[in-house]
Amino acid sequence: MGKSIVITSGKGGVGKTTTTANIGMALAIMGRSVVLIDADIGLRNLDVVMGLENRIVYDLVDVVEERCRMDQALIKDKRYRNLMLLPAAQTRDKTAVQQEQIAGLVEELREEFDYVLIDSPAGIEQGFRNAIAGAEEAVIVTTPEVSAVRDADRIIGMLEAEGLHDPRVIINRIRQDMVKRGDMMDIDDMIEILAINLLGIVPDDEDIIVSTNKGEPIVLNNKSRTGEAFRNIARRIEGEELPMLNTGREKIVQKIKRMIGIS
Amino acid sequence: MAPFWRRSKETAKERLRLILIHDRIELSPGKMEELKDDLREVFKKHLNVKTEDFDISVSRKKDSMALEADIPLRDSR
Ligand SMILES: Nc1ncnc2c1ncn2[C@@H]1O[C@H](COP(=O)(O)OP(=O)(O)O)[C@@H](O)[C@H]1O
Ligand SMILES: [Mg+2]
Numbered sequence: 001m002g003k004s005i006v007i008t009s010g011k012g013g014v015g016k017t018t019t020t021a022n023i024g025m026a027l028a029i030m031g032r033s034v035v036l037i038d039a040d041i042g043l044r045n046l047d048v049v050m051g052l053e054n055r056i057v058y059d060l061v062d063v064v065e066e067r068c069r070m071d072q073a074l075i076k077d078k079r080y081r082n083l084m085l086l087p088a089a090q091t092r093d094k095t096a097v098q099q100e101q102i103a104g105l106v107e108e109l110r111e112e113f114d115y116v117l118i119d120s121p122a123g124i125e126q127g128f129r130n131a132i133a134g135a136e137e138a139v140i141v142t143t144p145e146v147s148a149v150r151d152a153d154r155i156i157g158m159l160e161a162e163g164l165h166d167p168r169v170i171i172n173r174i175r176q177d178m179v180k181r182g183d184m185m186d187i188d189d190m191i192e193i194l195a196i197n198l199l200g201i202v203p204d205d206e207d208i209i210v211s212t213n214k215g216e217p218i219v220l221n222n223k224s225r226t227g228e229a230f231r232n233i234a235r236r237i238e239g240e241e242l243p244m245l246n247t248g249r250e251k252i253v254q255k256i257k258r259m260i261g262i263s
Numbered sequence: 264m265a266p267f268w269r270r271s272k273e274t275a276k277e278r279l280r281l282i283l284i285h286d287r288i289e290l291s292p293g294k295m296e297e298l299k300d301d302l303r304e305v306f307k308k309h310l311n312v313k314t315e316d317f318d319i320s321v322s323r324k325k326d327s328m329a330l331e332a333d334i335p336l337r338d339s340r
Contacts, residue, residue, distance in 0.1 A: 146279045153283050182270030189276050193283060 002033075004106050004116040005237070006135035008159075010151025012122035014143050015172040018208060018217075019230070020119040021049040025217040026234035028083035032114040035074065037106070038088035039131035040121040041096055047087045051215020052077065061089035064101045070108065079220070084113070094126060099133040106134030115237075124158060132159065138167035139199055144174060144185045153194055168199035170233065175204045187244075200233035201244050202226060284321045288328060295319070302332065311337040 007020045017040070024036045037060065038046040047053040058073035063086070070086075077083035086109075089096060109116045120131030132138065138159050142152040152169065159167050171187060178184040191198050205226040211218040219227045219234075232242050285291055290298070299319050306312045313335040322331050 146275050146282070149279055150282050150286065153286060157287070182272050185272045185275045185279070189272075190279075193276070193279055 002110045002112075002114045002116055003137065004110055004118065004135045005137045005139055006039075006118040006120050006132050006164075007139050007141060008120040008128065008131060008155060009122055009141045009148075010124070010153075010155040011142070011148040014122075014141050014148055015170075015202070016122070016141050017045045017049050017119050018212070019139070019141050019170060019172065019202070019233075020117050021046060021217045022219045022227075022230035023234050023237065024083060024115070024117050025050075025077075025080070026219045026231045027115055027117075027237070028077065028080040029219065029231075030234060030238065031082070032238075033082045033112070034115045034117065035084040035086060035109050035113045037086045037102075037109075037116065037118045039102065039118050039127070041088050041127060041130070042090060042092055042094070043121065044088040044090050046119050047075070047085060048215065049212055050077065050085055050217065052085055052087075053215070056087050059087045059089040060105070061091060061096045063105065064097050070105075097130055099130050102130050103134035124154065128155075128158075129162070132162055132164060135164065138164045140167050140169045140196070141172055142169060142190075143172055144187075144190065146185075149185070149190055149194065156194065156196060166197065168197045169194065170200045170202060171198070172202045173204040174201055198244065199236055200229060202229045202233075284323070284328070288321060306334055310334075311339060313337055 007016050007023070009016050020036055024034045027034045036046060036050070038044055039060070040046070041060070044059075047056055052075050055075045058068040060073070062068045063070055063073045074084045074086055077085070106116050106118065118131050118135055121127040140152050140155055142148045156167060169191070171190065174187075175184060187198065187201060203226050205218070205224075207221070207224060207226060208218055211221070218224050219230045221227045235242055285295070299317070302319060303312070303314050303317045306317070307314060316333070316335040318333045320331055320333075322329050
């Protein structure tokens with residue numbers, strides 16, 4: 001049985017879809033079989049970020065309503081054949097799917113894949129409940145802003161209430177220049193206030209937009225530091241213990257050590 | 264770089280801390296003031312309380328939160 005992980009957030013637009021695409025791709029590059037579920041019904045996006053929008057025939061609601069088989073709806077990635085996408089429906093009907101149906105779907109996919117990653121809609125409505133149904137683990141995405149972290153705290157509480165314990169957090173869009181100026185909250189402070197484990201830190205990077213323009217997740221670029229951040233997250237999900245990318249200021253001692261080559 | 268008390272990250276941290284306390288106990292800052300006023304009156308009814316120094320606050324321990332009241336008393340001796 002594979003592992004099911006929901007990628008969620010309180011505030012919208014913090015980077016869930018970007019994160020889902022990149023972690024999924026990174027795990028696939030590592031040789032795992034991965035299926036991505038776009039659970040943002042009505043606001044389909046993951047297909048675009050993955051560059052797979054032209055291949056969609058059926059969607060999640062078609063599967064749930066048995067208009068097609070699961071294997072007909074799954075889209076195979078162009079680059080990694082061990083990576084699949086189950087696209088969201090673009091329906092406006094908010095009651096198009098039930099929690100139990102998603103849970104059933106996830107269960108079915110766990111039999112065949114190492115990882116089932118679920119891209120959740122933002123917020124605390126039914127869509128969120130649907131997305132977390134069937135997930136064994138949760139990853140919360142936030143940006144380093146008061147409003148986003150506050151909403152993350154609400155989500156942690158709600159996940160807990162739904163029986164999803166110990167979620168891990170990804171802090172997305174860290175800006176080095178602002179960290180240096182003292183205008184971005186410290187990672188350690190956010191982690192302490194939220195009382196949650198850190199899964200990764202991702203820099204703010206305009207190349208993300210370029211990669212979305214092209215439909216090529218940034219992990220495909222071996223030289224990208226942002227890609228590396230996502231690759232490291234994938235490795236942590238696999239159970240590796242890795243140090244966080246250094247986003248704070250380097251301590252003088254470390255700098256000298258590095259310059260003279262002993263670190 | 265700006266001195267530490269003027270860096271916005273410190274302001275953000277303090278604001279976040281307070282916001283989360285009120286979110287978690289589901290009591291807005293305004294309601295907390297009302298509670299404080301009510302409590303003050305209750306204590307005043309039974310005790311010689313220094314009402315101007317009366318204060319309540321939420322403290323956070325490892326896994327729990329507690330409402331702490333500071334109730335200074337007048338010594339009438
Ligand atoms: N690390 C990043 N650096 C720069 N832009 C980012 C980053 N992460 C996300 N974005 C941008 O932010 C916007 C919202 O991201 P998205 O993944 O769609 O968020 P969500 O799924 O949470 O709504 C997109 O335009 C995306 O390109
Ligand atoms: Mg999204």
